[in-house]
Amino acid sequence: MAGERVLVTAGAGHQGKLLIPRLAHAGFTVRAARRSPGKDNELKALGAHEVFIGDLGDEETYFEALKDVDVVYHVGPGGIGNEVEMGLAMLRCAKRAGVRHVVFSSIYHTMIDIIQHRFKRDIEEKIVESGLNFTTLKFHDYMMPEVYVEPVLQGHDFPIFWPVKPGSRHSYIDLHDMADVACKVIVEGSKHYYASYELCGPDKLSFDDIAGILSRATGREVRVNQGKIEDLFNLLWPGVEDLSAHQDEIDVITSISKWYGQFDYLGNPNVLTWLLGRPPTSFEQFVRRTIAEKG
Numbered sequence: 326m327a328g329e330r331v332l333v334t335a336g337a338g339h340q341g342k343l344l345i346p347r348l349a350h351a352g353f354t355v356r357a358a359r360r361s362p363g364k365d366n367e368l369k370a371l372g373a374h375e376v377f378i379g380d381l382g383d384e385e386t387y388f389e390a391l392k393d394v395d396v397v398y399h400v401g402p403g404g405i406g407n408e409v410e411m412g413l414a415m416l417r418c419a420k421r422a423g424v425r426h427v428v429f430s431s432i433y434h435t436m437i438d439i440i441q442h443r444f445k446r447d448i449e450e451k452i453v454e455s456g457l458n459f460t461t462l463k464f465h466d467y468m469m470p471e472v473y474v475e476p477v478l479q480g481h482d483f484p485i486f487w488p489v490k491p492g493s494r495h496s497y498i499d500l501h502d503m504a505d506v507a508c509k510v511i512v513e514g515s516k517h518y519y520a521s522y523e524l525c526g527p528d529k530l531s532f533d534d535i536a537g538i539l540s541r542a543t544g545r546e547v548r549v550n551q552g553k554i555e556d557l558f559n560l561l562w563p564g565v566e567d568l569s570a571h572q573d574e575i576d577v578i579t580s581i582s583k584w585y586g587q588f589d590y591l592g593n594p595n596v597l598t599w600l601l602g603r604p605p606t607s608f609e610q611f612v613r614r615t616i617a618e619k620g
Contacts, residue, residue: 328352328353328354329353329354329396329425330354330356330394331348331396331397331511332356332358332377332396333348333357334358334381334390334397334398334399334400335358335400336357336359336364337357337364337368339500340398340430340500341368341400343501343503343504344398344508345357345368345372346372347505348511349371349372349373349374350372351511353396353511355373355374356373356374357371357375357376357377358376358377358378358379358381359377359378360378360379360381362378365378381411381414381415382402382407384418387414387418388421391419392422395424396424396426396511397415397419397424397426397427398507399415399428400430401444403574403577406573406576408445408448409444409448412429412448412451413451415427416451416457419455420455420456420457424457425458426458426459426515427452427457427459428510428511429448429449429452429459429462430462431448431449431461431462431463432445433463433466433496433525433592434463435449435463437584438584439577439584440577449521458515458518458519459519460518460521461522462503462506462507462510462522462524463521464498464503464524464525465496465497465525465526465592466495466498466590467498467500467503468497468498468606468611469500470619473535473612474539474611474616474619475615478616478619481550482547483532483535483536483539483549484556485532485552486552486556486557486582487553487554487582487585489532489585490587493532493585493589494530494531494589494591495529495530495531495532495591496525496526496529496590496592497526497528497530498605499526499605501606502606506522506597506601509600509601510600523592524597525592525596526592526594526605526607527604527605527607528607528608529591530608532549533549535549535608536548536549538608538609538612539612541609542609543616554578554579557578558571558578
């Protein structure tokens with residue numbers, strides 16, 4: 326409900342940067358949490374009323390972040406080995422702090438054998454057992470400009486980083502649609518208690534389909550460029566030779582690539598359509614919007 330205080334974790338991440346202005350516009354007092362200092366002004370410009378700096382992997386730090394908070398939007402640290410422990414600490418702290426509503430950013434099909442899916446499945450189980458008012462948002466793979474569009478705008482082909490079976494198809498969800506749904510759930514509160522929503526855009530695309538979309542949108546032929554998983558590591562951590570500090574993320578990415586290389590990862594847009602009250606954003610709409618934004 327407007328006027329209440331919301332804690333948004335990973336405030337400078339993909340979701341936080343889009344959710345914070347929506348919540349501020351809806352009248353909430355937004356506390357944005359970050360592990361490291363350095364983006365306070367950026368987050369306040371987005372609409373955050375305050376920025377909390379601290380390691381939410383520490384339970385007492387998380388409790389401090391939750392003081393006087395009515396709603397927490399918990400985005401787990403993707404690819405971090407203590408993701409489950411942080412999620413369980415959030416639940417304990419939310420009970421101690423009297424948080425009214427826990428909204429958990431999870432993932433589609435948590436039953437499949439990928440590390441990050443297992444992490445989120447374990448947290449979901451404890452959320453149900455916690456006795457807290459909760460809503461779980463189970464998002465499909467994000468449509469990320471830096472992965473799907475920006476390399477093409479820089480003159481490259483469309484890169485993929487692991488082998489896939491011929492014709493393998495994939496579904497996606499637009500980050501703006503995600504933020505719209507998250508804001509709706511927080512604004513409407515009790516209408517969404519105890520719900521677990523599987524959220525997915527309308528497309529079921531092969532990598533060749535994506536290359537075709539990119540070709541139409543850019544006006545030049547874009548081909549699929551089959552790379553190696555090490556190429557993705559170089560993209561994520563440019564110039565870093567010793568990747569040992571990122572071993573947890575590497576383990577998650579390797580787990581993803583193994584599963585994605587064998588199976589289709591598909592979803593259904595009906596729930597997202599219902600919550601948005603409009604058709605979800607297609608992959609082609611996402612690509613054309615991103616190109617327009619990048620000039």
